[in-house]
Structures are given as C-alpha cells and as structure tokens.
Amino acid sequence: MSHLLEVKNLDVKFDTDEGRITAVENISLSVDQGEVLGIVGESGSGKSVTAKSIMKLNPGNTSYNEDAEIILDNENVLQFTSKQDLKKIRGGKVSMIFQEPMASFAPAIKIGAQMVEQLLIHKNINKDEAKSISINMLKRVGIADAEKRFNQYAFELSGGMRQRAMIAMALSTMPKLLLADEPTTALDVTIQAQVINLIKDIIKEYQMGVIFITHDLGVIAQVADHVAVMYLGSVVEKGPVNEILKNPKHPYTKGLLQALPDINNLDAPLSPIPGNIPSPLDRPTGCVFRTRCPHHNPEGKDGKIEMKLIEVEPGHWVDQCGIQCGQNG
Amino acid sequence: MGDNLISVNNVSVNFDYQENFISKKQKIHAVNNINIKIKKGSFFGLVGESGSGKTTLGRAILGANKISSGNVIFHDDERDYDLTNMNKQDLKEYRKKAQLIFQDPYAALSPRMTVRDIIAEPLEVMKITNSRQETDERVRDIAAKCRLNIEHLRRFPHAFSGGQRQRISIARALVSNPKFIVADESVAALDVSIQADILNLLKHLQSELNLTYLFISHDLSVVAHVCDVVAVMYLGHIVEMGPSRELFKNPKHSYTKALLSSIPSIDPEKRSEAIELKGEIPSALNPPPGCVFRTRCPNPGIDCKGGEITMGLTEVEPGHWVDQCCVL
Numbered sequence: 001m002s003h004l005l006e007v008k009n010l011d012v013k014f015d016t017d018e019g020r021i022t023a024v025e026n027i028s029l030s031v032d033q034g035e036v037l038g039i040v041g042e043s044g045s046g047k048s049v050t051a052k053s054i055m056k057l058n059p060g061n062t063s064y065n066e067d068a069e070i071i072l073d074n075e076n077v078l079q080f081t082s083k084q085d086l087k088k089i090r091g092g093k094v095s096m097i098f099q100e101p102m103a104s105f106a107p108a109i110k111i112g113a114q115m116v117e118q119l120l121i122h123k124n125i126n127k128d129e130a131k132s133i134s135i136n137m138l139k140r141v142g143i144a145d146a147e148k149r150f151n152q153y154a155f156e157l158s159g160g161m162r163q164r165a166m167i168a169m170a171l172s173t174m175p176k177l178l179l180a181d182e183p184t185t186a187l188d189v190t191i192q193a194q195v196i197n198l199i200k201d202i203i204k205e206y207q208m209g210v211i212f213i214t215h216d217l218g219v220i221a222q223v224a225d226h227v228a229v230m231y232l233g234s235v236v237e238k239g240p241v242n243e244i245l246k247n248p249k250h251p252y253t254k255g256l257l258q259a260l261p262d263i264n265n266l267d268a269p270l271s272p273i274p275g276n277i278p279s280p281l282d283r284p285t286g287c288v289f290r291t292r293c294p295h296h297n298p299e300g301k302d303g304k305i306e307m308k309l310i311e312v313e314p315g316h317w318v319d320q321c322g323i324q325c326g327q328n329g
Numbered sequence: 330m331g332d333n334l335i336s337v338n339n340v341s342v343n344f345d346y347q348e349n350f351i352s353k354k355q356k357i358h359a360v361n362n363i364n365i366k367i368k369k370g371s372f373f374g375l376v377g378e379s380g381s382g383k384t385t386l387g388r389a390i391l392g393a394n395k396i397s398s399g400n401v402i403f404h405d406d407e408r409d410y411d412l413t414n415m416n417k418q419d420l421k422e423y424r425k426k427a428q429l430i431f432q433d434p435y436a437a438l439s440p441r442m443t444v445r446d447i448i449a450e451p452l453e454v455m456k457i458t459n460s461r462q463e464t465d466e467r468v469r470d471i472a473a474k475c476r477l478n479i480e481h482l483r484r485f486p487h488a489f490s491g492g493q494r495q496r497i498s499i500a501r502a503l504v505s506n507p508k509f510i511v512a513d514e515s516v517a518a519l520d521v522s523i524q525a526d527i528l529n530l531l532k533h534l535q536s537e538l539n540l541t542y543l544f545i546s547h548d549l550s551v552v553a554h555v556c557d558v559v560a561v562m563y564l565g566h567i568v569e570m571g572p573s574r575e576l577f578k579n580p581k582h583s584y585t586k587a588l589l590s591s592i593p594s595i596d597p598e599k600r601s602e603a604i605e606l607k608g609e610i611p612s613a614l615n616p617p618p619g620c621v622f623r624t625r626c627p628n629p630g631i632d633c634k635g636g637e638i639t640m641g642l643t644e645v646e647p648g649h650w651v652d653q654c655c656v657l
Contacts, residue, residue, distance in 0.1 A: 263553050271525060
C-alpha cells in the first residue's frame, strides 16, 4: 500500500556562520489519506523544519542528504528543482496554515484578492469562478457575511476569523496534504475549540492527509490519529495517539506529559524536564536526550547508544536508548 | 482589613476612542465595576479570553492605567496607599512595593544591557541602594534566589533560552523587594516543560519572600494548578470568583463551564465534549446591555435574553461569587 506522503531518512542541515547545524536527523514518517499525523515537541525540536521540507520552503543555506526521499503522490519532492514543479506542490498539492494569521496575510491586499490570486495560479479557471469558489469556501469555514469579508483586509478581522480565512484559503485549491503549523496556538481556548472542530470536519469531508504541528499535547489528543514526538531534530517515539498518550515509553514523552498541568488532577505536582534543550550546534552524540534524561543508563549517558527506533508494540516505535531507560526505572 | 493586601473597590477603566478626527468620541468600557480583595500571601488568578480586560485591570492595580471611577487601596504595614489619590512621592514608594512580570521574555529585556545591569536598573532608578557594592550584592542575592548563576550576570540576554530569560525578568521584578507582583501571562510564551519550572519557581519564591501575586493568564489548567483564588473575567466584568478548587470543581456560570469544557483533554477517548461557544467576544465599544455574556450564552434564560438583568455578583457558597444572571 502506498502512502499519500512518505518521508524516508531525512536529514536537514543548515550552513551558518557558526558552522553546520543539524536541524533534523534521520526522520521517517508517513501520512495516509484522511489521516492526521500530529508532531509534538518543544521549540527548537525541528517540527517546522520537517514540515517546510515537504514544500522545499527551507532557506537557501539548507542541505538535504542524498539518500533522503520525500515521496508525495509517487513523486520525490526533494528532486524537484524547476519552478514549474515546485509550484505544483506549493499551494497546489500541499497547503500550509501558519500559527500567526496576521503575519501570513499581506496587510495591504484584500483577503478576497489573495484567495483569488492563488486559485488562478493553481487552477485553470477564470476570475469569476475563483471568486465564487473563494466565497463558498469562506462560508464553509463558518464566516458570516462571506461576501463582505471577501472585500476586507486582514486587520479588519478578529483573530479567530482570520484563522478561519487562512484555513479557507489553504483549502480552496483542494490540496491532498495540509500542513498545519501551530494553527491554534495564538487563539483563545473557546476559539481553539471551534477551529479544531472545523479542521476535523473538513478532513473528513475532503479526505485529505494532515500534518498537525503543535506543542500542546491536549490538542494532539483531540485531533491526531498518529503522533510523532520530536526532540532536537529526531523522532524519539511515534505511534497511534492512544498508545503514545496512555502508554508512553520514552522518558521525554513521559516528561512532557508530567509537565502538563492537568485540570482533572490538581494534586499532581508539576514536574519540569530538567535543563534546557541543547543548542543544535553541539548536538549530543548518541541519544540526543541524554543530557536531560532523568534516568541513568550508563551506556546511554556516555552517548554510546545510537538513535534507532524499535517497534515495541504494533505501530508503536520508540528510540532504543529510551526503551532501556524506561526499563531501568 | 487586616489580612488584605489589595482592595479593589468599584473600579472601572474607560478609554476614549475616536475612529477618525471627525467622528464622535466614544468610550471603551475596558473594565467595569470590579470589586476584589487580594489576601496577603495569596496567589490570585485572573482568567479570561483576550479582550476581557484582565491586563487593563492588572495595570490599573499597579497604577499604570488611569482609573476612571472607584478606588484601589494597597494596605501596607504602616499605612494605606490610595491609588486614585496619590502624590508623586507616594507613587514612587508604591512602585518599589508593586512590580510587574511581563509575558514575553524576549521583548522585555534590553538586548544591549548585561543581565547584571538589567537586574540592577530598578535599584538605581529607584535609588534604593547607595553604592555599587551594595547594588551588586543585592543583584547577586536575588539572582541566586531565581536560580541564575553568577557567571550569567556578565552575559547579554541573547545568550539565554526562554526559561532563563523569564528567570531574569523575575529577578528584575523582585530586586526592589516588592510585596505585590502582577504576573501578566508570564508563562504563556514558554514550552510546557519550562512552564512547569517557572511556575514552581514562582511558588517557591512566594513562600520564601512573602509575596502576593496577581496571576493573569488565559490558561485555565495553569491557573487551577497554582492559584488559591480565581476570578473569571468576560468583557470587563468578573462573572465568577471563588477558591480555585471549588470554582473548577463546581463552576456555576455558563461562561466558566464553557471555558472549562474547551480545554482540550489529554485523553484521546474524550473527544469533543466541549460546550462550543458560538461567535466571539463582542466589542467593548458597545457591550450588550444587561448580562454581557448573553449574546454567546448556550442556555440563556428568558429575562436575560432581553438584557433586563444587570450584572452583579451573588454569593452562592461562602467565598464563591457568581454573576446573578446565571444563578437565576
């Protein structure tokens, strides 16, 4: 069975003045049609870089490894170089929703004009058709007075409304894959609940694949089917959402869950993960989490255990050093 | 009044608003008729969506926003400060005793000053210390309490992570030895693992330095964890207030209920049980008359739909106050 998207052994490195930074190392992921893959992790864990690689949106100083593959719809995106090919994925087969909708809309162009523009690029239609598709899409995402909003600027809309408009714009070209990069982080909880329900409805309706990036495990529990937990550019644990949240194996996943204030259990102490995420410039050798790991696995501490995911339950993969740590205590 | 540190009495804050220079002047009712008492040594939480007036209220209590009506009294050991009626000298004294921790540790620290200078600045501006030696001593002292290393003091903020920067902001707020701290969304910009660390630090400092906090946040689970007393704000009004356990276990107001149900549950099997609120918070330029929440209320009564019931808190349990519209 072929997946909608398959990322194989992806490394992403940036050349900077201070040296070569490994942002992502040896990542393999897959997304099927109608499925939501959640990616969680702290800031700096490489979530966004991974998503941007799928559209080849990383900056010019980026290098990918040669044996990496990002197969989207049976084509290797990493081998696309011509503008024509890239256009097909950027906004065509793949759309992206960003965290801050205010920063993603051009401030001096009406929302409608921006929606029509991208439709004209990707679809073989005329302006009137594009306009009616856009207005229908705005209505679909629950914007009242869609005709009026179509002729307004981004600053005239409230935060929740802007995020809806952003979703409408991303969906209007009918992408096969939707990348949602922290789409609810800037919103209030009540609006967040509305947007999450909207995204879930739309996935069902259009049967698209989604990569949902967030640092909020609660949001992941609500939307995702599968989860990948990232730390410092590596996936340390991945599997079905139920497994990961109810039966976490890796000490980092456990740490994230324990640090989360749970409203249903107010007596539980908040336990932070000690230390800070290391700079990607001095990435630890071996297990990337070993500098903050609360367990003492002697070999892992010395960095002698290589990062490698092992299947512990069907579909549930955990980094091998993490499995040993979990067993030791 | 013995055990209260702050009394907020019937405080309203309005802002003038004029769309352009020929249009009529209007009033934005940012905060309306708020009454709260903050006990000494308490962790008082203020929750609500953006636009609910939490920050404006916090700033009004610090004397950073003009209070339109009502008064705020700060009960110090020897004397009371009335914020609406304060001369310059008193205001200077008050600033030493009440401090603010900001939301974004990236924006709050000057990139051109060393950490030592950032923390020392309040001491120098308020002329609290007399010699450089004394200043250094106090800076080192508070830095250690906030778990910063001495060698960190010579560096610039860009060298630090978000959590460390927030600790620098906290040290800076605490260096003048204040009694009252307003923490405005102080953990909102941090990762969960670091958020827990900063919350534990705030709790620890509270008992060590005898602090009283006003903790402003939009994150209910955080507030539930750290605060003793919580007030829920909506469109400039407090709609429910009470001891945090009681309030979160037994919410009475439909807005509090909706907020609580909107928190995404960590349990994947408990999906979409949220009471979905329709629409968004109305504009504070013309708030709905009567109960301000009735435009979004999932189960409005007959009377409140007409806006006939005015806003006002009723005590339903000892210390647990709910807006009367939702009690009826």
